[in-house]
Amino acid sequence: AVVSTQSTGGDWASQENISDDFYKELKQYVPLFQTIIDTPKMQLELLNKIQEFCYDNINFLKTFQKIIFLLYNGNIIEEDSIIGWYYTHHSQKGQREFLAQMDKMVHWLENAEEEESDDDDDDEDEDDE
Secondary structure (H helix, E strand, C coil): CHHHHHHHHHHHHHHCCCCCCHHHHHCCCCCHHHHHHHCCCHHHHHHHHHHHHHHHHHHHHHHHHHHHHHHHHHHCCCCHHHHHHHHHHCCCCHHHHHHHHHHHHHHHHHHHHHHEEEHHHHHHHHHHH
């Protein structure tokens, strides 16, 4: 609802290209989202609501990944929720478009998780060199 309210209330609501002002205003809501979105289930629900909103509002179709990245950086949506959404829990609305937008981010998140677990192994490998 906050995303919907913000997106229809600003000057960008009728613009074909969404301005950075939208993201600045959305960023102001990060502390609110942090208190409300407190379970993996709620994170998945938020991901799907944003997906459906972007699908239903053509001007926001190409903004999905940027919105999700903003929420990820704000510690609202965790890696596991994004990866779970990507592989199994996404909405059917515009799934091809949104999965394509998220390809690079999901790949990056998966590699980051692997690197974290490999860091322990690397410490042992450095002793051998």
